[in-house]
Amino acid sequence: MSVESPILRIDLESPVPVYEQLSNGIRGELVARRLRPGDHLPTVRELALDLGVHHNTVAEAYRLLAREGWLDLRRGRGATVIDRRQPPPSAQARIEFAQRLRDLAAKAIAHGVPRGAVADEMKALGSELNEGGSK
Amino acid sequence: MSVESPILRIDLESPVPVYEQLSNGIRGELVARRLRPGDHLPTVRELALDLGVHHNTVAEAYRLLAREGWLDLRRGRGATVIDRRQPPPSAQARIEFAQRLRDLAAKAIAHGVPRGAVADEMKALGSELNEGGSK
């Protein structure tokens, strides 16, 4: 029931802040449902030692996910995945997502990913999300 | 031949830096080919005044795009769109793009965009990119 260690890879050189790399990685597991309600995450100190970062950095990532409703976070007890109420569909969030998606695609093209490859990844992930259940 | 003013919208409250909002917006026009080689961009001071930011902030955005090979940037002359050599396909860039795409999708779902809507946007943009010519 307690997972999550060799799954995450942290790149200290990345421009993406470490706490965000962490929350991104864990959120990915949550969205893919490889982490499910009831599962326990490692303690902030365990995971920090494991990845070679400071426990406060892990704590920041955990707090971010807790604010999003994925985790129950308590002193002395650790972090537990909870059954997250689905947030109400937000038109604003969808608009921002569409914009960021376009920005990301343009950046990829600017950095040497062929247009066709960008298109392929989009369609592949689109299908993957549909198959995974619409809930 | 000189365009680009009411097209860009800057949000000073956004966590995305202003210079990056600017480069994102302009890069979008470049990728969509609504800005073409030979077109002139407004001067840094013009655009800055127009958007209510500092001219150095606009200059930073222009320099970023110049480094990516989109713009020819010279004192006294301004910024001109140039015919950009396509960068060599980069496997590394493609891997990073795929990862960021997944991170972005998960974040959108976390913030209230339904899975189906995320999938739809992906497929739509995928098709749009294919139609736009593969060059």
Added chain:
DNA sequence: CTAGTTGTACATTGTACGTGTACAAAGGAC
């Protein structure tokens, strides 16, 4: 050559990231 225009360099100020250290709350042994 002179004057005006345009991008650039650099110092300053505010903010965010990652860390070190100390603290508060929960759990377990007895």
Added chain:
DNA sequence: GTCCTTTGTACACGTACAATGTACAACTAG
């Protein structure tokens, strides 16, 4: 219950980045 360990949290600090103000360098126009 008491003590002690475990766990997340709060706060201050060093460093780096974002946006700005100001002065400068390179180019153009006449």
